[in-house]
Amino acid sequence: MFLMLIIMMMITLMIIIIMLMIVTLMMNDDDYYLYDDYYDDSLKLGPKEPEKTGAERAWGRKSRQPPxxxxxxxxxxxxxxxxxxxxxxxxxxxxxxxxxxxxxxxxxxxxxxxxxxxxxxxxxxxxxxxxxxxxxxxxxxxxxxxxxxxxxxxxxxxxxxxxxxxxxxxxxxxxxxxxxxxxxxxxxxxxxxxxxxxxxxxxxxxxxxxxxxxxxxxxxxxxxxxxxxxxxxxxxxxxxxxxxxxxxxxxxxxxxxxxxxxxxxxxxxxxxxxxxxxxxxxxxxxxxxxxxxxxxxxxxxxxxxxxxKAGPNTGSVFKLSWSSDGTQVAGACGNGQVLIGHILERYILNQSTSDATVTESKKIVVRNVLNDSYDKLDFRDRVIKASLAFGHLVVATSSQCYIYR
Missing domain, CATH: 2.130.10.10 (YVTN repeat-like/Quinoprotein amine dehydrogenase)
Structure with missing residues (x-):
């Protein structure tokens, strides 16, 4: 009987403590609030920040900001x-x-x-x-x-x-x-x-x-x-x-x-x-x-x-014409200029150890894939075609054909 009385008193005391905590939170509801962070969908419980002026809250990304x-x-x-x-x-x-x-x-x-x-x-x-x-x-x-x-x-x-x-x-x-x-x-x-x-x-x-x-x-x-x-x-x-x-x-x-x-x-x-x-x-x-x-x-x-604003300042390009070797294109422009373009950065891939790139109209750069070394090949005339296969590089210019091993 005495034990039951003690248990009832403890339960009553716990109820009183819980009620006091609830009342305290209600009286200080300005100190905590539930907020939704714009950059995080989760809800968080945290201390409420004091009211800030527009100048104080302007820098940085904050939720609930006016647009x-x-x-x-x-x-x-x-x-x-x-x-x-x-x-x-x-x-x-x-x-x-x-x-x-x-x-x-x-x-x-x-x-x-x-x-x-x-x-x-x-x-x-x-x-x-x-x-x-x-x-x-x-x-x-x-x-x-x-x-x-x-x-x-x-x-x-x-x-x-x-x-x-x-x-x-x-x-x-x-x-x-x-x-x-x-x-x-x-x-x-x-x-x-x-x-x-x-x-x-x-x-x-x-x-x-x-x-x-x-x-x-x-x-x-x-x-x-x-x-x-x-x-x-x-x-x-x-x-x-x-x-x-x-x-x-x-x-x-x-x-x-x-x-x-x-x-x-x-x-x-x-x-x-x-x-x-x-x-x-x-x-x-x-x-x-x-x-x-x-x-x-x-x-x-x-x-x-x-x-x-990519591209040259030419106005509208009204007419285009390719050179006979297919390496250059010319355009008639609306602002009175003639636009001449050269095909560069043509990449020639070899499946084994080397690759080559036409970097300029008269230059090819050959790269050794194994040791990452480079060789530059200069020509007197424009490079029209190039092929790299079977351990050989074949280059055709407007006047000659070159074969490299």
């Missing part, structure tokens, strides 16, 4: 960004520090940001600009100074303003909206003209190299429109899906487009296709040329790809 929808460089060492948490952040790439520039109103969600073009000074140097345009989902664009002061807010479109770009001379601002309109504004925010009224949203716009033409999207089509009155626009079907982003390089005058068909393409100003990528796994959501036009980058889901 960053706008960004723009001022110098190669300074970048500004805007996100759905209404913060405009300044990123210093020299010391890896981030600071909050301004907190936007709660109803302002950024969609695009573009700094005013740099002004040229003596000696050819350029100074940083002091203001930028910020487009938002409330149908407005905002002119904001480098200190964070909002200089002006302008009602621009019905629905979200999806893109805003300054002209290269800084005299005009180009905007595109969810309402299908493309508009040009003065630097002070006065409406100059409405270029078009589409039936679908315009997701991307770009200025032409001389700021006298405008490129914009229209569903699956690309449109180039001159600012001259009564000028007929150039329009063509560019993708099989809605075009999401465009860029027009002022140096090479080539147009870059990315779309929901998961492809990116390069065009000239006459709507001729220069390059079309293979289909990616996800839509191409962003494209951008480097300022010199030598490289471009494309962005997709979990993807950033760097591409070069």
């Amino acid at each position: 960053i929808s706008a960004k723009s460089w001022t110098t190669p060492e300074e970048l500004y960004s805007g996100a759905d948490d209404h913060l405009i952040l300044r990123w210093n790439l020299v010391n890896n520090e981030t600071a909050s520039l301004v907190k936007l109103p709660d109803d302002v969600f950024p969609t695009d940001m573009h700094w005013f073009p740099k002004a040229a000074t003596g000696g050819g140097k350029k100074t940083g600009s002091d203001l930028f345009s910020l487009t938002s989902t409330d149908g407005k664009f905002h002119i904001i100074g480098k200190t964070g002061r909002v200089e002006k807010s302008v009602e621009a479109h019905k629905g979200a303003v999806l893109s805003g770009r300054w002209s290269y001379d800084g005299s005009a601002l180009l905007t595109a909206g969810e309402d299908g309109q493309v508009k040009i504004w003065s630097r002070s925010g006065m409406l100059r003209s409405t270029l078009t009224q589409n039936s679908t949203a315009v997701y991307g716009v770009a200025w032409g190299p001389d700021s006298d033409q405008v490129l914009f999207t229209n569903g699956r089509q690309l449109v180039i429109k001159s600012l001259q009155a009564n000028a007929k626009p150039t329009m063509w079907k560019a993708h099989e899906g809605v075009i999401l982003q465009v860029d027009w390089n002022p140096v090479n005058s080539l147009i870059l487009s990315g779309a929901e068909d998961c492809r990116y393409k390069v065009w000239d100003t006459y709507s001729r296709l220069m390059y079309s990528s293979s289909a990616h796994d996800y839509p191409i959501t962003s494209v951008a040329w480097t300022p010199d036009g030598e490289l471009f980058a494309i962005g997709s889901f979990n993807t950033l790809r760097l591409c070069d």
Whole structure:
């Protein structure tokens, strides 16, 4: 009987302890929470981090971050960004520090940001600009100074303003909206003209190299429109899906487009296709040329790809003709040049101990596979054919035939 009493008392004590622990956890529920890491599908229990500002949590990959929808460089060492948490952040790439520039109103969600073009000074140097345009989902664009002061807010479109770009001379601002309109504004925010009224949203716009033409999207089509009155626009079907982003390089005058068909393409100003990528796994959501036009980058889901503008600067190659010996090809080019190509790096494989490669039009390099030694063979004339078999190398040039053991 006494033993049963002791057991009951112990059970009662354990119940009281468990209840106290539950009450303690409920009173301190801010200290622990269950969170889902974006980069790990497993659920974890851990100490809850204190609330951080946008500047404190900007560096590095963190879960539950607001999407960053706008960004723009001022110098190669300074970048500004805007996100759905209404913060405009300044990123210093020299010391890896981030600071909050301004907190936007709660109803302002950024969609695009573009700094005013740099002004040229003596000696050819350029100074940083002091203001930028910020487009938002409330149908407005905002002119904001480098200190964070909002200089002006302008009602621009019905629905979200999806893109805003300054002209290269800084005299005009180009905007595109969810309402299908493309508009040009003065630097002070006065409406100059409405270029078009589409039936679908315009997701991307770009200025032409001389700021006298405008490129914009229209569903699956690309449109180039001159600012001259009564000028007929150039329009063509560019993708099989809605075009999401465009860029027009002022140096090479080539147009870059990315779309929901998961492809990116390069065009000239006459709507001729220069390059079309293979289909990616996800839509191409962003494209951008480097300022010199030598490289471009494309962005997709979990993807950033760097591409070069391969090939010579010849324009369209209209005619091709091979030489009689099949070692050279000539092309008639749209920019007035004649392109001449030589077949090089022809690999000649021997299954036993050696291989050979035609490295130049008059040179062959032979490699001994066993000891990795090399022999270089120079010829007076172009190498037309070569064969390596049965322990012999046979080389035919335009005037002679050589046999090596």
